[in-house]
Amino acid sequence: MEVKLSPAALRALRTALSAHSPSGPFTFPNFPAPTIRADTPTPHAEPDPMPETKPGTGAGVCRRGCGLLLPGDAEHCCVDALRSVTDALEGRSLSLEHEVRMARLRWNRREQGLLARVTDLQNEAQVAAVRYQQRLRQYMVRIGSIAEQVNRYRQVSPSLFQARFQRFSNFSSISPT
Secondary structure, three states, X not given: OOOOOOHHHHHHHHHHHHOOOOOOOOOOOOOOOOOOOOOOOOOOOOOOOOXXXXXXXXXXXXXXXXXXXXXXOOOOOHHHHHHHHHHHHHHHHHHHHHHHHHHXXXXXXXXXXXXXXXXXXXXXXXXXXXXXXXXXXXXXXXXHHHHXXXXXXXXXXXXXXXXXXXXXXXXXXXXXX
């Protein structure tokens, strides 16, 4: 069973442990306490204060109730051992909180950079749209003037055709004498 303690709970545990002296009658209940482990370590984090040991390499779990794995020598002070574990876990908690703050800062900077890029792209798109609209208006004005010229030519062309025909027919009716 894995127990995750908050920094406040760790401080409260340390305070409760420090209230009793190591030589005093402070004892833990006879039931086995759960093993307290930190989350998966990061590459630059401190080593786990409670490393897992392979069976047969150590003396095993403390039978006095602290639940810590014992090194080769079976004697240890549970209060001091738990204090050192608490200190290590508090340090680990602080380093993880620092990592979270730094990651949050990196994410915020990245988000700001991406938002700036999106804003730049939107501005470029708006400028391109304005240019497109201006060119479209210019082309529509040109197309309108060409259409007016074609309409004028249509209206004028039948009368021009008749005038030319009459003029050329007059030349052909004149006979050389």
